[in-house]
Amino acid sequence: MTDPTDSTDPTTATDSSDTRGIDDGSDGQPRDPTLHRPDGGTVLERDSEAELDRGPFQQWVANSISNPERAYRAMFYVAAIFFLFTTLFPFYWLLMVALTPEGQLQDIVFTPNGFNPGAFVEVFQVIPFHVYMFNSFVIALGSTILVLIIASLAGYAFGRLEFPGRTPLMLLVLIISFFPPAAFFIPLNDLFNTHFAILRPITGDGTIYNTPFALVTPLSAIFMPLAIFILTTFYSQIPDGLEDAARVEGTTRLGALFRVIIPLSAPGVATAGVLTFIAVYNEFFFSFLMTDGQPENWAPILDGILAYQGQYQVLYNLMAAASIIGVIPVAILVVIAQEKIVSGLTAGALKE
Amino acid sequence: MARVRLEHITKRYDDVTAVDDVSMEIEDGEFVTFVGPSGCGKSTTMEAVAGLTRPTEGKVYIGDDDVTDLAPKDRGVAMVFQNIALFPHMDVYENISFGLRLRKYDDEEVRRRVEQAADIVQLEGMLDRMPDEMSGGQRQRVAIARAIVRDPDVFLMDEPLANLDAKLRVHMRTELQRLHKELETTIIYVTHDQAEAMTMSNRIAVLNEGKLQQIDPPLTCYNEPANRFVAGFIGSPSMNFVEGELVDDGVRTKNFAVEFDPAQVPATSVGDEITLGVRPEDVHLADYADSLTRPTRSIDATTDVLEPMGDEVFVYILLDETVDGTMESKETMENQLLMSVSPDTDIEADERVDVVLDGSKIHLFDSTTGEALVHGIGDLAERGPGTTVTEAE
Numbered sequence: 001m002t003d004p005t006d007s008t009d010p011t012t013a014t015d016s017s018d019t020r021g022i023d024d025g026s027d028g029q030p031r032d033p034t035l036h037r038p039d040g041g042t043v044l045e046r047d048s049e050a051e052l053d054r055g056p057f058q059q060w061v062a063n064s065i066s067n068p069e070r071a072y073r074a075m076f077y078v079a080a081i082f083f084l085f086t087t088l089f090p091f092y093w094l095l096m097v098a099l100t101p102e103g104q105l106q107d108i109v110f111t112p113n114g115f116n117p118g119a120f121v122e123v124f125q126v127i128p129f130h131v132y133m134f135n136s137f138v139i140a141l142g143s144t145i146l147v148l149i150i151a152s153l154a155g156y157a158f159g160r161l162e163f164p165g166r167t168p169l170m171l172l173v174l175i176i177s178f179f180p181p182a183a184f185f186i187p188l189n190d191l192f193n194t195h196f197a198i199l200r201p202i203t204g205d206g207t208i209y210n211t212p213f214a215l216v217t218p219l220s221a222i223f224m225p226l227a228i229f230i231l232t233t234f235y236s237q238i239p240d241g242l243e244d245a246a247r248v249e250g251t252t253r254l255g256a257l258f259r260v261i262i263p264l265s266a267p268g269v270a271t272a273g274v275l276t277f278i279a280v281y282n283e284f285f286f287s288f289l290m291t292d293g294q295p296e297n298w299a300p301i302l303d304g305i306l307a308y309q310g311q312y313q314v315l316y317n318l319m320a321a322a323s324i325i326g327v328i329p330v331a332i333l334v335v336i337a338q339e340k341i342v343s344g345l346t347a348g349a350l351k352e
Numbered sequence: 353m354a355r356v357r358l359e360h361i362t363k364r365y366d367d368v369t370a371v372d373d374v375s376m377e378i379e380d381g382e383f384v385t386f387v388g389p390s391g392c393g394k395s396t397t398m399e400a401v402a403g404l405t406r407p408t409e410g411k412v413y414i415g416d417d418d419v420t421d422l423a424p425k426d427r428g429v430a431m432v433f434q435n436i437a438l439f440p441h442m443d444v445y446e447n448i449s450f451g452l453r454l455r456k457y458d459d460e461e462v463r464r465r466v467e468q469a470a471d472i473v474q475l476e477g478m479l480d481r482m483p484d485e486m487s488g489g490q491r492q493r494v495a496i497a498r499a500i501v502r503d504p505d506v507f508l509m510d511e512p513l514a515n516l517d518a519k520l521r522v523h524m525r526t527e528l529q530r531l532h533k534e535l536e537t538t539i540i541y542v543t544h545d546q547a548e549a550m551t552m553s554n555r556i557a558v559l560n561e562g563k564l565q566q567i568d569p570p571l572t573c574y575n576e577p578a579n580r581f582v583a584g585f586i587g588s589p590s591m592n593f594v595e596g597e598l599v600d601d602g603v604r605t606k607n608f609a610v611e612f613d614p615a616q617v618p619a620t621s622v623g624d625e626i627t628l629g630v631r632p633e634d635v636h637l638a639d640y641a642d643s644l645t646r647p648t649r650s651i652d653a654t655t656d657v658l659e660p661m662g663d664e665v666f667v668y669i670l671l672d673e674t675v676d677g678t679m680e681s682k683e684t685m686e687n688q689l690l691m692s693v694s695p696d697t698d699i700e701a702d703e704r705v706d707v708v709l710d711g712s713k714i715h716l717f718d719s720t721t722g723e724a725l726v727h728g729i730g731d732l733a734e735r736g737p738g739t740t741v742t743e744a745e
Contacts, residue, residue: 241437244404248508249451249498250425263441 132304155231234268646711
């Protein structure tokens, strides 16, 4: 798109070259690399000449165009730093808040106002925070075990058996996981507050409310589809011959699942387990509503953290300290299992 | 050790019939090979014996027991799989002892039997290796050891050598025969390779399209195939087939005539369409006619392509065709014959030759049903009838 009258057109520029330019020395041809545009910019004929005149940013852009790798790497660093900042800065801020003594929170900038590591001990003295943590841990572990057992059986059926309606059923399971949890709340809450005589020996008053089951049941159901999906992918990739071999050697189908298929799908089982554990441990909605918030009634960490908020006073430093303590089990779990999770999430798509 | 009896086994998947009414009886200690092309139902039949597939109809007996409804683990069978199917998360010892440990044998007994089995398949000193550290042949031995360690009544082998290279396959073939001699267990072996079937088995069961075609000793299948399919499948290279018509004095094809008394051919009458089958090694140059007991008249032909194999030469010959009273060679599949000659024969491509067929080795098949009618024909005047097929299955 060159306008013939445009003096900045590079072709015109070459034609009308005069001798006042700088000789670049490479081919002995006199050039005029700096034709002046009305706006004060310049027209450059060759990249090598350009470097003489461009600023560092323009030069970086030119290099990036000729070598896109640089741009991608830069984008990666920008994205990574942004992501790290947005995820880690809140933790940094939590730590600052936790270390700042009570009542001095007004003007912390990037350092704590004072130094009060005692908050991390105090959290356990003000309320029995360890009981809340224990509750959360039991609920998460219980849900994980329940999910892994049921999802293994479902994954076996979906992944390894041919039966009519398999695909629609699988879709149905996935669709259920798309429902907002709030849609389930009222019926479930009503159900869990109903007295069942049969439950009286176990729960005292015959309701599930204020027991771990009130959390384990709905949370297992909500996070089950993901686990089923992961395990189906894994189990379907175990060669039929191995299962047949196990069955001929002396196991039942179920025995083959537990002795051969599950051990060989360990990364998948670990992934499903860890994801479920973290999801249940971090869950807010049912955790907030399915108990009365008392530690002896299986209230999870969430209620523990909120318990530092009184009618007249909010102990922000203790809430922050409790939050950090609450993160620790999940952080440890992820560090231990990260290799399995990464291989599990990626290996699902690959077949040997 | 036990007999295996299949009674009218049928397996249908939706609208496909994988196995169609297969019945057979396998003797105690017999080595029977199921052979046939891909999809002929041989693996499905074996899975029905193993219990991995439930037949739609029919019954499976092992020994005197009806095992049709039993789980694989309760049938006393052991199996070696095509893809070897060693458990990759267990070492050799754990793999071999898997079945024993499930059956709660005590450690001492397990150790003793595993070592004995490893000894038989020559795996000493490898018991603590993982499967992925072993070669294909070694893994196959582990799979065999895993099968023999439980001392099963019946041994099932589903193309166990298919994934091995050619040299190892021939070696393992002899190993398996040696093993069969040693163990004297009933073995059912599935393969699509007719050479494996011929060399190893006491009897071959040829299957095609889910139906049992013939079950006989290898040489019977070779010399007296029950029908055209068996004749074409057993033997390599394959038998030559020429379409023809039964006439007063024998069979006339487009290219040549073979003379004999048509009364030798049962259940046919003059004018019926007949397929004549002859193996490449039973096609000879006319010079050799004197050494044959019942040579046919010489047939005019032209050699086409030569395939020297070293120990023999395969010669594709084009038969002359009578068109409007003149003889000419035309290159079509129908008038092509494969001939096998010894490598020192003086023969070249595109050369005029006279060939004869060995009449005693000619097979006649019903063109419509494919059933074998006669194996070996006598000639018109002097000689008596050949072996006629009495029962056509």
